[in-house]
Amino acid sequence: MAEVWERQKGESRKAYEAFRIYRDMGAERSLSKVSKKLGKSTTLLSRWSARHNWVERCRQYDEYMEREYLLQQAEERKKMAERHAKQAMMFQNKILERMRSLDPRELSPNDLIRWFDIAVKVERLSRGESTEIQKVEHDGEVKQSHEIGITNKLLADEEARDLVKRLIRKRNAVKRDSDQS
Known part of the structure; x- marks a missing residue:
């Protein structure tokens, strides 16, 4: 089953292309910006948006992207902690070598x-x-x-x-x- 932010059943290729542009604008998204970019009327885009539930799909997409971002950041923090722990252990070993002497x-x-x-x-x-x-x-x-x-x-x-x-x-x-x- 496709995610709501992917092309939906019954959604034309052109309507989905317009949706992708709208979706990928993030917080700055607007039908008028998509209209200017594609050279299509805002009336047509409003119809596609209502018919294919663009606002809700974008909300779910934004939530998904935020979760993915947080997971990625958690993974990066974990890697950083592991890297720092290894570096600290190497440094500790050098200090212990010196202390023994x-x-x-x-x-x-x-x-x-x-x-x-x-x-x-x-x-x-x-x-x-x-x-x-x-x-x-x-x-x-x-x-x-x-x-x-x-x-x-x-x-x-x-x-x-x-x-x-x-x-x-x-x-x-x-x-x-x-x-x-």
């Missing part, structure tokens, strides 16, 4: 805090949680402590846990030295 002892306390904060936020986002769980302030010194229990809960990566444990031990040693002075 870093010696945490060569990182400043500011660097360590920044890396820890980013790691926590990424994990929380990936688990659908808010990233605003704590406020971290620093000016070269660690001012806020992080408990190992929280760290173990928040960080799944063994290397990251070891790095944070070393950071806490180093902070505690520095704190003990400054308390003894």
